[in-house]
Each structure stands twice: as C-alpha cells, then as structure tokens.
C-alpha cells in the first residue's frame with residue numbers, strides 16, 4: 001500500500017509498529033552531580049556471551065549527546081506497572097512541576113528508578129547509526145529484578161495488567177490459513 005504523503009506514511013508506520021507490545025525503560029546517565037533520564041521503549045536483549053543489550057536513541061534527544069562518548073556508563077530501568085507517571089515524566093521535554101521520582105543507586109554510584117521491575121548497569125560498546133536514531137549496543141556489568149508486573153506499552157497507550165490467555169487450539173489452523 002503506497003501513501004502519497006510522507007507524513008501520513010510515517011504515521012501509519014508508527015501505528016503499525018505500535019502493534020508490537022513492549023515494556024518501558026528509563027535510560028539514565030550521571031555526569032558529575034547531574035542526572036539525566038529519558039523514556040525509551042526501543043530496548044532489546046542482544047547477546048548472552050558476552051551479555052549485551054541495545055537501545056535506539058533519537059539524534060534529537062539530549063540523551064543522544066550524553067551517550068555519544070565511548071564506554072559511557074548508563075543504567076536502564078524497566079518500569080513496573082504502577083510507574084506510568086515515571087514514563088510520562090521522562091518521556092517528553094519538561095512539562096511543569098512533576099516531582100522527580102525516587103532513585104536508588106546500584107553498585108554504590110549509578111542511579112536507577114527506585115522499585116523498578118528490573119535494571120541493568122551498562123557501558124556503551126558501540127553506536128550504530130540507523131537513520132535518525134543511533135542504536136547503542138551496551139555491555140551489561142550488573143543487573144537485577146524484582147517480583148513486580150511490568151508496565152506495558154501498546155499502540156501508544158500504557159497498560160498495567162497482564163492477563164494470561166488460555167492456549168488457543170485453533171492457532172495452528174489460523175496460521176496455515178493466513
């Protein structure tokens with residue numbers, strides 16, 4: 001299907017990609033006394049040996065400049081279901097008086113979102129230029145998780161309750177028919 005208008009094509013692309021449900025992460029860097037955080041759902045695990053993850057960071061973001069240096073250390077917090085406000089706070093340029101969320105330090109020095117469902121302490125290994133984003137591939141130096149349901153992002157909206165679906169016996173048939 002061809003779109004004549006490139007903006008409409010991008011909108012349709014975002015809508016289509018939105019069918020892929022993700023969690024929500026907060027990327028966080030500390031430089032001197034300053035801590036900077038940014039919401040990102042473009043996160044994936046990459047490798048077990050060595051442990052690697054990747055995030056896709058827009059060239060337009062401040063985070064992009066923070067992550068430009070080789071070997072820069074940063075954290076990734078995976079938000080839990082009740083942390084939607086945190087996703088919103090870090091998900092757009094400053095908007096009023098939202099209180100900063102509580103942070104914890106991992107390995108004694110690196111901030112993560114307190115009570116996050118999971119966290120990773122990372123160092124940048126590689127930046128792969130990809131259109132208007134850079135895919136930051138990072139080595140994982142430490143990580144942890146807690147027993148908390150994740151915040152889910154799907155079709156541009158946040159969801160906080162996961163429901164286990166019973167297995168669908170007709171699945172095989174449907175796949176063959178498509």
Ligand SMILES: Cc1cc2nc3c(=O)[nH]c(=O)nc-3n(C[C@H](O)[C@H](O)[C@H](O)COP(=O)(O)OP(=O)(O)OC[C@H]3O[C@@H](n4cnc5c(N)ncnc54)[C@H](O)[C@@H]3O)c2cc1C
Pocket residue numbers: 024035036037038039040041042043056057058059060061062063064087088089090091092093094095099100101153
């Ligand atoms: C659901 C969702 C998913 C997204 N996924 C991605 C993605 O995968 N990749 C991508 O590049 N962009 C993504 N974005 C967009 C990105 O989060 C925004 O464009 C963001 O504004 C970029 O942040 P920035 O680094 O430019 O800094 P800013 O826009 O200046 O900061 C972001 C927000 O965080 C606040 N903030 C930062 N540090 C602190 C602190 N220490 N204490 C309190 N508040 C602080 C700022 O006040 C501001 O409100 C996503 C946005 C949303 C909502």
